[in-house]
Amino acid sequence: MKKNLSTKDIAKFQKSFSSDPRNRIAMNAVTQMGPADVAQNREVISRIDHTYSHFIKTPEATNQKHSGRCWLFAGLNMLRLEAMNKMNLENFELSQSYLMFWDKLEKANYFLESIIDTFDEPLNGRLVMWLLESPVVDGGQWDMFVNLINKYGVVPKTAMAESHPSSTSYPMNSLLVAKLREYAKVLRNMHKAKQSMEKINKAKTNMMEEFYRILVINLGVPPNKFNWEWRDKDDTFHRKGEITPQEFYEEYIDRKLDDMVCLINAPTEDKPYNKMYTVQYLGNVVGGNIVRYLNVDIKTLKKAAMEMIKDEKAVWFGSDVSKAMERKLGLLDVDAFAYDLLLDTKFDLDKAERLDYGQSKMNHAMVLTAVDIDENDNPVKWRVENSWGTKTGDKGYYLMSDKWFDEYVYEVAVDKKYLGDKLNKIIDTKPINLPPWDPMGALASI
Numbered sequence: 001m002k003k004n005l006s007t008k009d010i011a012k013f014q015k016s017f018s019s020d021p022r023n024r025i026a027m028n029a030v031t032q033m034g035p036a037d038v039a040q041n042r043e044v045i046s047r048i049d050h051t052y053s054h055f056i057k058t059p060e061a062t063n064q065k066h067s068g069r070c071w072l073f074a075g076l077n078m079l080r081l082e083a084m085n086k087m088n089l090e091n092f093e094l095s096q097s098y099l100m101f102w103d104k105l106e107k108a109n110y111f112l113e114s115i116i117d118t119f120d121e122p123l124n125g126r127l128v129m130w131l132l133e134s135p136v137v138d139g140g141q142w143d144m145f146v147n148l149i150n151k152y153g154v155v156p157k158t159a160m161a162e163s164h165p166s167s168t169s170y171p172m173n174s175l176l177v178a179k180l181r182e183y184a185k186v187l188r189n190m191h192k193a194k195q196s197m198e199k200i201n202k203a204k205t206n207m208m209e210e211f212y213r214i215l216v217i218n219l220g221v222p223p224n225k226f227n228w229e230w231r232d233k234d235d236t237f238h239r240k241g242e243i244t245p246q247e248f249y250e251e252y253i254d255r256k257l258d259d260m261v262c263l264i265n266a267p268t269e270d271k272p273y274n275k276m277y278t279v280q281y282l283g284n285v286v287g288g289n290i291v292r293y294l295n296v297d298i299k300t301l302k303k304a305a306m307e308m309i310k311d312e313k314a315v316w317f318g319s320d321v322s323k324a325m326e327r328k329l330g331l332l333d334v335d336a337f338a339y340d341l342l343l344d345t346k347f348d349l350d351k352a353e354r355l356d357y358g359q360s361k362m363n364h365a366m367v368l369t370a371v372d373i374d375e376n377d378n379p380v381k382w383r384v385e386n387s388w389g390t391k392t393g394d395k396g397y398y399l400m401s402d403k404w405f406d407e408y409v410y411e412v413a414v415d416k417k418y419l420g421d422k423l424n425k426i427i428d429t430k431p432i433n434l435p436p437w438d439p440m441g442a443l444a445s446i
Contacts, residue, residue: 061396330393
């Protein structure tokens, strides 16, 4: 029998609260300032030091503004370093709007193909409801980024600038989602009426043409070719002339993304280490790479990231940035807030339990650009290039403690050469399927 919350219970709670005057002091402070400001650990805050033993020189931080394109910004921020080196540039930015356009178009097609694939699933079942929940969000995963680069290349930001909908994406996304849900209804009804797949595919093609038009109205026409010329940091003028996005990537970046692999650290019972995983119905380009993860212990994951930075290669990574973050100061540190002292309670879930019980998941991608390594070759802290502009942290760059890395970093994209023979053999094995709602797919659901 269920027990209700009685007036006797509440009276007991009130008496317990009033019995300790520290509760009233805490209440007075928190109601005026909020729990984060009151719980801030000044001892940790005062030790912020943006000095690192291994440091990659990087340009001004970018700004994704009011959009969920962190994974695209992080990927392009990593790639622009290659372009800057090849073109001798002091500062440079690749077009995030360009890849956003193709990602939206490809995701729409991927979604409609998933709807066709699930025609015989119940409409109110968990799978179809999951597909309908977020058919064309801003978020994405590393392998989805690689798919876009492989198919569409990149362009400088000057070749496709930001638009209002790209920087403030919610209104556009609401319209796109409305159309895709409508398309899903039409396609499912056609199947229910036993119409042929030829007619269904023709209808889908017409839908994609309409969807393309809506995207162009919001984001502009992505260039097939553009004229490229630049003046380098030595004030020398260069003119390439007309070039395609694919040619631009090959000539000025040429990072072999297919030589990279995503490592994850998910210490849950359902994901044994040293095995490959994928997430069902998570992707963007039909026929492109599926999302693939190699689950490893945190020490292995960090070592690969450290070796990349030592070789002056920035590292794309996914984390739960909503935890233990002091945004104004740009600090990611599990000791930055003393909530246990303020609230007189402990928060005891470990990393695996936070994943299992929905307390944590990947929700933001950024770039590791430096690491401070002690005399025993252990990381102490990391420098993080964020994409929230230059007004927080060290002009947009954040400091991450190594303890925060342990607890809230879930994924890094690294070159296979840093893994060794044992792990490289595992990479080519068939991945274990995880359900679409697994937390390892969460970065593509924002």
